[in-house]
Amino acid sequence: MKKIASLSSLALILASLAPAGPFLQEEPAAVAVPVRVFSGKGFIGDLRRQDFVLFEDGQTQEVDGLFLIRRTEVEAVDGLQDFHPPTSRNFHLWFLVRSCPPQLEAVIDFLFADALTEEDSVVITTPAETYTLSGVMIRTKPREMLAAEIKRILKADIEAKEDEFQRLKDLASRLVAASYAVRGDPLSAKPSAVMTMENLLQNYRDAYEKWVSPPFLDEKKVLGLVGRAKDSPGQNLAFLFYQEERRAELDYDLMSRLIYLFPTRDRVRDSLEDLNQMFGNVPTFDVDRLSMEFASGGVLFSMITIASPDEQKKDVDMRDVSANVKLVLSTIAVETGGRAVAIEAAEEIAREAVTVLDRYYLLTYRPKNPSPEGDFRRLQVEIRGDGYSIVAPRGYFASLR
Numbered sequence: 441m442k443k444i445a446s447l448s449s450l451a452l453i454l455a456s457l458a459p460a461g462p463f464l465q466e467e468p469a470a471v472a473v474p475v476r477v478f479s480g481k482g483f484i485g486d487l488r489r490q491d492f493v494l495f496e497d498g499q500t501q502e503v504d505g506l507f508l509i510r511r512t513e514v515e516a517v518d519g520l521q522d523f524h525p526p527t528s529r530n531f532h533l534w535f536l537v538r539s540c541p542p543q544l545e546a547v548i549d550f551l552f553a554d555a556l557t558e559e560d561s562v563v564i565t566t567p568a569e570t571y572t573l574s575g576v577m578i579r580t581k582p583r584e585m586l587a588a589e590i591k592r593i594l595k596a597d598i599e600a601k602e603d604e605f606q607r608l609k610d611l612a613s614r615l616v617a618a619s620y621a622v623r624g625d626p627l628s629a630k631p632s633a634v635m636t637m638e639n640l641l642q643n644y645r646d647a648y649e650k651w652v653s654p655p656f657l658d659e660k661k662v663l664g665l666v667g668r669a670k671d672s673p674g675q676n677l678a679f680l681f682y683q684e685e686r687r688a689e690l691d692y693d694l695m696s697r698l699i700y701l702f703p704t705r706d707r708v709r710d711s712l713e714d715l716n717q718m719f720g721n722v723p724t725f726d727v728d729r730l731s732m733e734f735a736s737g738g739v740l741f742s743m744i745t746i747a748s749p750d751e752q753k754k755d756v757d758m759r760d761v762s763a764n765v766k767l768v769l770s771t772i773a774v775e776t777g778g779r780a781v782a783i784e785a786a787e788e789i790a791r792e793a794v795t796v797l798d799r800y801y802l803l804t805y806r807p808k809n810p811s812p813e814g815d816f817r818r819l820q821v822e823i824r825g826d827g828y829s830i831v832a833p834r835g836y837f838a839s840l841r
Contacts, residue, residue, distance in 0.1 A: 470504075470505075470520075470523065470804050470805070470806050471496075471804065471805055471806070471807060471836070472523075472525060472802050472803070472804045473494070473802070473803045473804075473805075473819060473821065473832060473833065473836075474675060474738055474800050474801070474802055474832070474833070475492070475800060475801045475802075475803055475821050475830065475831070475832045476777065476796060476799070476800045476801070476830070476831040476832070477801070477823060477828055477829070477830055477831075478828065478829045478830075478831075479827055479828055479829075483799050484828065485508060485515075485799060487506075487801065487823070488506065488518050489503045489504075489505070489506045489518045489519050489803075490824075491823055491824050491825070492506070492801075492803060492821060492822070492823060492824075493821070493822040493823070493824065494803060494805060494819070494820070494821050494822075495819065495820040495821075495822075496805075496807055496808075496817050496818070496819055497809075497811070497817055497818050498818075498820075499808055499809065501805040501806075501807065501808060502805055502806075502808075503519070503803050503804070503805050504519050504520050504804055504805055504806065505517070505518070505519040505520025505521075505523055505802075505803070505804035505805075506518040506519055506801055506802070506803055506804075507523075507525050507801065507802040507804075508799075508800075508801055509525070509527055509799065509800055509801070509802060510798060510799050511527075511529065511557060511798055511799075512527040512528060512529060512557065512559050512674075513527065514527065519804075520804050523804060525802045526673040526674045527674055527675075528559060528560070528561070528672075528673050528674035528675075529557070529559070529560045529561075529674055529675050529676075529677070529797065530560070530561045530562075530563065530669065530672040530673075530674060530675070530676045530677070531551065531555075531556065531560060531561070531562045531563070531677050531678075531679075532562075532563050532565075532665070532668070532669050532672075532676060532677065532678040532679070532739075533548075533551075533562065533563070533564045533565070533678075533679055533681075534565045534665055534678065534679065534680040534681065534682075535564070535565060535566050535567070535594055535598075535681045536565075536567060536656055536657050536680065536681065536682050536683065537567070537598060537681050537682070537683040537746055538567070538598060538601060538602050538605065538683050538748070539598065539602075539683065539746065540591065540594055540595050540598055541746060541783055543783045543784060543786045543787065544681055544744075544746070544783065544786060545591055546786070546787045547679070547681075547744075547786050547787055547790045548587050548590055548591055549587050550787055550790055550791065551587075551790065551794075552583040552584070552586055552587040552590075553583055553584075553587070554794075555790075555794045556578055556583075557578075558575060558578055558579040559575060560575070560578065561573070561574070561575060561672065562578070563668060563669075563672075564590060564593075564594075565665060566593065566594050566597035566598070567597055567598060567600075567601040567656075568597035568600055568601060569597060570668075571593065573586065573590075604647070604650060604651055605651060605688075607647055608644070608647045608648060608651050608688050609688045609751075609753070609756075611640060611643055611644040611647050612644060612688045612689075612690065612753065612756045613753060613754075613756065614640055615637070615640045615641055615644050615690070615694075616690075616694060616753075616754055616755040616756065618633065618636050618637040618640050619637060619694060619697060619698060619701070619755075621633045621636075621637070622634055622637055622701060638702075638705065638707050638708060641698070641707075641708060641711045641712075642707060642711055644690075644711075644715075645711040645714055645715055648687075648688075648689075648715065648718060649714075649718060651687070652687065652718060652721065655685075655721075655723050656685045657682060657685070657723065657765055658723040658724075658725075659723070659724070659725045659726060659729075659730065662725070662730060662769070663730070663733060665678070665680075666730075666733045666734055666737050666739060667733075667737075669737045669739045670733070670736065670737035670739075675738065675740070675797060675800070676737060676738060676739045676740065677739075677740045677793055677794070677797045678739050678740070678741045678742070679741075679742050679744060679790065679793070680741070680742070680743045680744065680769065681744050681746065681783075681786075682743060682744070682745055682746070682762070682765065682766070682769070683745075683746040683747075683748055684745065684746065684747055684748040684760055684762040684766075685748070685760070685761050685762045685765070686748050686751070686758045686759060686760050686761070686762075687719075687758070687759050687761060688753070688756055688757075688758060689715075689719050689756065689757045689758075689759050690715065690755065690756060690757070691755050691756060691757045693755065694755040694756075695712060695715070695716065698712060699712060722761050722764065723761065723764060723765060724764065725764065725765075725768045727768050727771070727772075730768065730769075730772055731771075731772055731775055731834070732816050732834075732835060732837070734772050734775070734776050735775070735776070735819075735833040735834040735835050735836065736816070736833070736835065736836045736837045738833050739776055740776055740777050740778055740793060740796060740797060740831075741769075741772060741773050741776040741778045742773055742778035742779050742780070742781075742789050742790075742793050743766070743769045743770055743773045743778070743779075743780040743781075744780075744781055744782070744783055744785075744786045744789065745766060745780070745781070745782055745783065746782075746783045747782070747783075748760070748762075766780070775834065776831075776833075777796060777831035778793060779792070779793075796831065803821070810838070811838055812838065813838050813839055814837060814838060814839070815837070815838045816835050816836070816837055816838075817835050817836055817837075817838055818834060818835040819832065819833060819834060819835045819836065820834075
């Protein structure tokens with residue numbers, strides 16, 4: 441992981457951080473749960489401990505402490521006095537995209553101009569690298585300069601990934617053309633044409649494997665992103681900018697034609713078998729596991745989708761494999777208190793998310809029936825009264841950290 445140490449160099453290692461989200465203090469274990477309460481779109485900031493009802497695994501718990509926090513300052517305390525809650529804020533910007541539209545740039549500009557404080561940290565993931573912006577940089581460098589540098593880095597990393605995709609599409613088109621050059625009897629075709637087709641097929645197979653291994657976004661990558669957030673102290677706000685993933689795949693008719701033309705060519709057969717297997721691999725997700733990880737990390741998560749152009753290429757299927765990604769992660773976004781929107785609404789959603797992040801209650805309690813370490817404990821928070829909406833994590837993993 442890289443840290444933005446200066447505007448011209450990228451170095452240093454991100455230091456290990458304390459846990460975030462619902463967490464346990466030392467024995468006897470006290471659990472702290474971030475809770476946000478709204479009436480309409482307005483935050484309710486005058487609640488006391490007795491206004492809350494908190495359940496763990498269906499059992500009512502006694503709330504022994506309430507802390508009202510605005511940004512990084514504790515505004516009010518009710519109950520427990522010897523607890524000092526972590527109030528730092530961490531912004532996680534996940535850019536899994538192949539383009540950088542103006543709406544995306546506007547979100548970066550907004551965050552640096554209006555949202556970040558000098559105590560905040562920023563972790564930025566691009567298609568190529570992960571970078572960390574230190575608090576020292578936020579305090580000492582002009583905000584416009586930092587935003588411009590991040591956009592420059594993002595565009596450079598996007599360009600490197602986009603070059604891979606363009607090469608894949610180019611190889612697919614050239615392979616189609618080469619296949620038509622030997623579409624009759626391959627024995628009567630020029631040896632050079634057959635060799636060209638074989639080499640193109642091998643190159644295409646290698647380029648396709650590079651493009652999908654690892655996938656643009658799969659469960660392992662999502663867990664890695666959430667894991668970094670869980671290791672950050674205080675509150676975590678995450679934005680995933682996700683561009684619909686398309687793959688330039690040889691269509692069924694072309695694959696069948698190549699098998700027919702070259703039944704005895706080992707290189708062709710091996711490449712086609714590999715491709716057929718890779719074409720069938722689509723990212724899948726354990727929705728409940730991801731949901732629990734986001735909850736345990738206390739991550740306020742929003743997903744912003746960028747549409748990819750619907751390209752048409754002869755004998756090449758520009759397959760969209762993003763449907764499952766969008767379905768799963770948009771559901772999790774709503775669960776965490778965030779939203780899932782198209783890029784056109786990105787800045788509006790960013791402003792809403794920062795507003796939600798700014799004020800919250802931290803409720804503390806000691807579980808009546810502690811479960812073994814590693815178990816997921818389900819939480820439910822209610823308010824005595826009607827007309828309120830609540831944003832709170834659905835649970836946490838028990839851990840004596």
